[in-house]
Amino acid sequence: MAYRRGFLFICVLSCILAVTTGVHAGGYDAFKGLEGTLRISGGTAHIPVMKALAREVMTRYPAIRITIAGGGSGVGIKQVGEGLVDIGNSGRRPTDQEISAYGLRLHRWAVDGVAAVVHPENPVRSLTSRQVQDIFAGRVTNWKEVGGPDRAIHVFTRDEASGTRHVFWKKALGKGAIRKDADVVPSNGAMKTAVATDPAAIGYISVGYVDETVQALALDGVEPSLENVRSGRYPVARGLYSNTKGQPSALAQAFLDLLFAPEGRRIIASKGYIPADR
């Protein structure tokens, strides 16, 4: 009896082994034999993708630990530059000064648009760039001036470390002013929450974060859809970068490779971004 149980156990064990080794997909093989902790921080637009990838990797290779923190693009660039993390994400291209000062290597793995968003109940569906600039600068303060209901506009913006803010400010606002009394929220998710719960709000988020709880606005008649971002018709677009300081460690390299492998690209697309080639 004991013999048979032992036999059964070995059968099951070998089955499990066969299944788990069979499941291995190419992009994850690079992690084989690696161990240690990979620290990632920075852009909040990157977090959904990073979390999904980390989950896949850590499930397959328990010896690897991947920690993910937010903070914004500025934090990502600063922390990787100071060596506090292995990979620093940014939703904007690091400035030349940052690249040279820290010796950064850039890896642009996705393209993403930044869309102005309002509450779904708001009838406004499209704005000109002029109107957007006026609203964010505080020259237009009521929705009825841009074809909406008679309601004061609540402007939401991000903190200065945000890459989303940087891109929106540069490409949609033409580096114009943002009103000082605008409410500052710390992340893309927070922006979505704030706008989704405030019928008079306007804010801006990464296209990957847009869902049915918020309404993305067309800018000068161009919808911020994935096709329009990909083709370049929607102008407020940016790359999503993962930066390393100099030569990445083996673990960081494997992770970056994964972002460009088919498995990684599938996850990137599933989170609403456009995978980019190396």
Added chain:
Amino acid sequence: MSRRERLVRKILGTATLCAAALPLSILIFMLILARPLLSSFSVSDLLTGSWAPLQGRYGILPMMVASFLLASCSLAVSFPVSLGCAGLIFGLTPPMLAVPLRRLVQLMTGFPTVVYGFVGVFLLVPTVRHLFHAGSGRCLLSALVPLSLMITPTMTLFFSDAFAAVPRPILLAAAAAGADPVQRFVWVVIPSARRGLAAGLVLSFGRALGDTLIALMLAGNAAQVPSGFLESARTLTAHIALVIAADLQSLEFASIFLCGMVLYVLTSCAALCAWKMRAATRKNSR
């Protein structure tokens, strides 16, 4: 004195020295790290200027005003409330109510601040927005309510301790003179516990000033001098939590250490004042 006692004394003394070095080293760290800012601007400019880092202005006045406004207003709300609660606990209500109230207040000191903030985000902010139709709902008022609720329990406990320390003979004398409980409370207990009350008030002010999460989650965080309770504002503490993200070499980053220093100085002044007042009470009662 035996050798063993000397040894124990030495070990304990070293530990005490280490512990006492902590508050000093915190201050020194703040000073050193704020130096880049202090060496390029004068202190008065920094303390009275506006915050516009893109234009090279690193003043922290908006944050100081917001912190002060928020702390003093929440104190103004919670002081009478605490006084009332402490009065109830002291004996203005039958023990059947006073004892459970005291228990509840004690338990409330254990409510995590992040939970106050969480409830504020999902309950208070939408309510404020609908009631006042002003702003996004994230404003001083939204932070004020949970903040005053947070400091009330500790203040109440402090006040009831101060009331309990009022010498019994005075109370008995007042009762013998025909004073009813309310009269005794208003004319005897409160005046003789005034130093304890003041100490509790000052310490609670320090605590309201030092709260981070409620202000960060509910006050809106716009770096401007607020002109009303429905305006978005950023406190010193929230400023630290937000700007910690800045470049390590930048002056913005140095400014959070200035904020830390201001908070440090204000709260330690509060602690010193409270200690002085309590010391005076002790001397009087002796």
Added chain:
Amino acid sequence: MKRIWPWAVRCGCYAAGLWIVSGAAGVVGFVAWRGLPHLNAQLLFGDVSARDALFGGVPVFDGLWPAVLGTVALVTGAVALAAPLGLATGIYLAEFSRGRLKEVLTVFFDVLAGIPSVVVGLFGFSVSLLLHKLVSPRLGPCLLVAAFSLMILVLPYVIRATQSALEEVPQEVRLTALSLGADRVQNLVWVLLPHSLQGIASGLLLAVGRCAEDTAVILLTGVVVTAGVPRSVLDPFEALPFYIYYISTQYGSTEELERGFAAALILLGVSVSLFALAYAVRRAVGSWALYRA
């Protein structure tokens, strides 16, 4: 006129009592109403079975388990650091120092107790930067730094609890062993400390509660969104209070929000029970509660 004002004072007091009771009921009721339906094993372990997560070492991604363990590790670390230092300092203050020195030291710890937690967190952050520059580039904000910073935060509690417990030992108890020929160290170890155990224990419990709920310190010293079950004290970590803060600002779906409410309920429950326990251990806890800026 004379009749009215006592009545008004009484009414005012009752109104104050009502306000505080309704405030507490509002907070607890709202969190319980939204969080209670989602308290289940899935909340902790996500789609991994509880046994696999506990004993099989299977990583949990959709649950609170790593955050709960992170908080436990953090609290353990902080209290393990604070207890010896706080006890030693408390004993020294109560038994071996007097006069001016004692007064100055007491003021020092009053000041320490009043420092806002975000400033303590900032200090911890700068210490971690210093370690990073001077000791090893692998070091940064991590569990150890966070535990150290929390230790600073709760140290005054432990010191004050120990000191006042020792000072409240009645004179006759204090003198008995001495008069029988015990020296001061023997008296301390065999009489005074056992006698003040309750007070010290309640101080430690308050410290645990304070560590478990604080968010501002860990926000600056290495808490992250995803880290898994803590493995090394030099790694970043997850923690329950930060999870609640994170969810409140960036929840992406209703399920996440529900988890946030359930997490808030758990933290509220744990924190309140720790405080209740501390008060039960020692009834006459009053103004210590103030030391949580």
